[in-house]
Amino acid sequence: MPTHEPSPPADRDLSHSLNFRVDDLDADDQISAAFFRLVSVHEDMLVSLAEHHSADGARSFYVLYDGSATWDHPGVPQYVALHLQRDLERSTFSFERATLPLPSMAQSWLIRRGCPPEFLTLDAERGTAPADEATRALEQRLMRDGDHYALGWSHTQDDPDDWVTLAVLRALDERARSPFRVVVEEVDIEAGTHTLREGGFDSVEEALQWCDDRLGGLSKALPLVRPVPSLSRPAPAPKTASSRPSGRSR
Known part of the structure; x- marks a missing residue:
């Protein structure tokens, strides 16, 4: 068990205020329980490294550092990719979550779920x-x-x-x-x-x-890392003078 305080690997100001924007939304009991167990219970230990919210407020994407992971089983990933989907007309929400070992992998996971890459830049003041x-x-x-x-x-x-x-x-x-x-x-x-x-x-x-x-x-x-072999055909060798058909004089 580590003896240092859980924190991202940099001595920086990590004051933050996470807002998942679901407090006024409902979800079925299974989703609500899962969100509390997987996200909300760790909220005071989560640091947002990157986040993007769609213009209509229906979707949010987060790259999070989870400081509580250092107290978990040795070796567990310390980054969380979180994708929130809100149905604002019905006042409900759902979510997807993955724990990953590197921030770039969390970014990739979110990009595959529709987050524009240009809006998912990591905060240079954190980490x-x-x-x-x-x-x-x-x-x-x-x-x-x-x-x-x-x-x-x-x-x-x-x-x-x-x-x-x-x-x-x-x-x-x-x-x-x-x-x-x-x-x-x-x-x-x-x-x-x-x-x-x-x-x-x-x-x-x-x-x-x-x-x-x-x-x-x-x-x-x-x-x-050995490169992927090329499947393109090699270019034909140029014809030389000796390969040309010889002409006969009449």
């Missing part, structure tokens, strides 16, 4: 900042192409001396030469930054073994 361009590029790709992968396993270790998140993904493209991916986020608490890297594996066993080694303190390079 940590990308340490380099490689991190930014991979985060954008995970956010944009997250539906190309299935999340199989993840582990978040929020030890201030080694804050790391590991996620094992399976490529849904049957042509993928690296069908299993390991995504590694490492946080530098003092600098307030994080790096994100990706490695490719041929089997889930190899991917999980790499993760076990990393959590065990072994530092091993991530294998490169």
Whole structure:
């Protein structure tokens, strides 16, 4: 059990006021109980990293950091993607929720449910900042192409001396030469930054073994992701002078 106070991996002002806009709406007993158990009971520990509300107020999308996750079972994801749907004429609501290991995966989950990507930018004043361009590029790709992968396993270790998140993904493209991916986020608490890297594996066993080694303190390079082979036909070789038919003089 960690001994530090639960907080996002950055020492920043996280004062916030969440408003899910459902207090005046009704729902059936099952939905109301689920929303209380999965969302409302943790509300004082939730920090909004990004949110978007449709112009008509019928839909809301949230990327949330859940500070209570640090007290849960070791390794559980600490980010919540929440999609609220309100029927304002009937004064009812419904919701979808997913816990995910990385904010970019939460963004991807919400984008697939109709949130415009340009309105789901993470708040730069909350959480940590990308340490380099490689991190930014991979985060954008995970956010944009997250539906190309299935999340199989993840582990978040929020030890201030080694804050790391590991996620094992399976490529849904049957042509993928690296069908299993390991995504590694490492946080530098003092600098307030994080790096994100990706490695490719041929089997889930190899991917999980790499993760076990990393959590065990072994530092091993991530294998490169092999690119998807091109299905385009090679261009025909240009004809040379020797390949031309010879002419005869009469």
